[in-house]
Amino acid sequence: MNTRPSLQNRLLVLTLTAVASIWLLATAMTWFDARHELDEVLDGHLAQAASLLTTHQVHEIIEKGESREPRTLHKYAPKVMYQVFHGGRLGLRSANAPDTPILDDGKELKAGFTSIQIKNREWRVFSTIGVESDVQVYVAEEVQARTAILYAVLRSMILPFIIALPILGLALWFAVRQGMSPITRLGRVLEQRQPAAVNPIEMDGTSKETQTVIQALNGLLERIAGLMESERRFTADAAHELRTPLAALRTQAQVAMAEHDEIKRQRALKNTLEACDRTSRLIEQLLTLSRLENNAEAEFLLFDMSATIRKQLADIAPKAISRNQKMELDMDCHCSINGNEILMSVLIRNLIDNAVRYSPEAAQILIHLSYINSLYILTIEDSGNGLSDQDIARLGERFFRIQSNAESGSGLGWSIAKRIAKAHHMDLQAERSEKLGGLKVTLSIPAPN
Ligand SMILES: Nc1ncnc2c1ncn2[C@@H]1O[C@H](COP(=O)(O)OP(=O)(O)O)[C@@H](O)[C@H]1O
Ligand SMILES: [Mg+2]
Structure with a gap:
């Protein structure tokens, strides 16, 4: 079984990873950007609300004893609260606000933003003093409410992506498969060839890239064909050229066998050995000729x-x-x-x-x-x-x-x-x-x- 990773799958995984990474980065950037902008807008609203409250004639309300339990007008209202004090006495407050100042650290009140914990919840508070300096205004908003908005933004980014990802994957799979088809086809063409076939590969409808591979393969096949041909030639040449020296060798050996005179026998044997040497030199030279044809250098x-x-x-x-x-x-x-x-x-x-x-x-x-x-x-x-x-x-x-x-x-x-x-x-x-x-x-x- 072929256990090597498929190029097609690799391309697919790489592209999808790249897309997901880019999207993650974009989401992170949007998150930070949206948080900053949201904080600015909502802080502005808090400050605006506080400044509106400072204009109330709170001392009149207190003097007339009109201070009563306010009603909750909107479902979002519990997420914000306000308090207006005059000379230390509560004049106005939202339904969810306590009677005592939410910021009471004993120090003189300064206008500005703070974050505090009330009953384990984090609140963003804007405090200010009115035109009459004994008027104190606190407007607070629950931080979790802001985070909820951010999560809503994030959800609206993630959801389409989660839906789009499988569709994108499928489209990419098709695209990669189409793109890879010339390579797959080339593989099949090569598989179907006879093991000893050295004729050039012919395939139409190929891409530029596969054409380069085919050209390189055809060049290689041509060289292999040349080598096979020269090997065949060498075998035939050797058979042709060895006939004569082998016949001579045989004659010399026969002479040596038939000879009774020791000196003549020795001479015949010496001739046999020389014929052997000549034959092996000849084989060597035929190899040289074969190499010469393959552009090797011979010693001249x-x-x-x-x-x-x-x-x-x-x-x-x-x-x-x-x-x-x-x-x-x-x-x-x-x-x-x-x-x-x-x-x-x-x-x-x-x-x-x-x-x-x-x-x-x-x-x-x-x-x-x-x-x-x-x-x-x-x-x-x-x-x-x-x-x-x-x-x-x-x-x-x-x-x-x-x-x-x-x-x-x-x-x-x-x-x-x-x-x-x-x-x-x-x-x-x-x-x-x-x-x-x-x-x-x-x-x-x-x-x-
Ligand atoms: N001098 C010659 N006179 C007549 N025919 C010749 C001569 N030399 C070669 N030939 C012919 O050419 C053919 C090819 O010769 P060659 O390549 O040496 O092969 P071979 O191994 O058959 O000798 C021979 O079969 C022969 O018929
Ligand atoms: Mg001849």
Whole structure:
């Protein structure tokens, strides 16, 4: 089961948290602001009421004895109270006010606001003295009444939010789901692909972001396809190139087995070991070729190319002799080049081997090396049947073979040769031989500076 957190849920939670936080902050700000404003307005009302009360002719009321129990006129009235004293005697008061001054700390009364506790309730009191200084006025309001107003404001903010939150959540869920759908679809497309599929991902109706991911994935797939192809190529090349040295190894081992003379046997065994070494070097170099094609750097050294040509010729000569073919080597110059000696041996052996293999008995093979305009030109010509222009154009295609010829082969020799030539910045071409009538292969080798 996939236990990783879903991107969709994360987005949803993050957005909802952000919205809730902003709303909480706004509510807190409104609360403080409203409290301040409310205090100011209600304090103003208290002061206003007090100043109205100071204008009453309280002493007349007292003298006439008209002071009577007042009535409660509004349900809000118990939340406010007032007292008017004249010369220390109560003149007027609200129904809920006591007979004695609510502020009686023994000190001389000063106009202003105070907060006091009456019967465990907090009251905001405004006290003042009248025009006649022996008139004292107290107007008080219960603080809880103010808080109730604030709570009402808060409720009116919270309620819509509580109702809106699930709706917002649902709308966001839909929006996020819609927004994420290209990613979800890409996931499904990738899931449905065959494990070995390296063809580019094709998906229409994608977003800009997923298009970038698809492009990056396609780039990666292309590189993987290249690597897989080069691995396949390496396997086939190795199989092609190892046939000859393995056959030689087998011959040497057979010779060693059949030999009774100890010295000759030792020589045959030594040859076997050398063939083993050559084979492992060859495998290594084929790996080098495979890496070269993947843009890796190979170690190129200056080496004697004339010697390499001679050596390859000597190796193939027995086969030519057995076929009664006439091989001729003509070198106008000595050739030293910069490159990989083993890979170059593979290239030359393949070309000479083709001339021997695909020319009939008693054919003539001419190998010529010359130096023209900073280039070493190596040509290998034979008097065989040659190839048509179409077939010449196809040389270098992997597994290209002429079906009619009796010789066994895999059609990889030219492909390997061409790639080695390319890695060495050499040019390899084939054409009809004017001189011998068969195939003429030309390798142009840039001379080292
Ligand atoms: N010198 C040549 N004369 C005639 N045909 C040739 C010659 N060289 C190559 N070919 C043809 O080209 C085909 C491809 O050669 P190559 O790539 O070396 O593969 P292979 O492994 O079959 O030798 C051969 O099958 C052969 O038919
Ligand atoms: Mg060949």
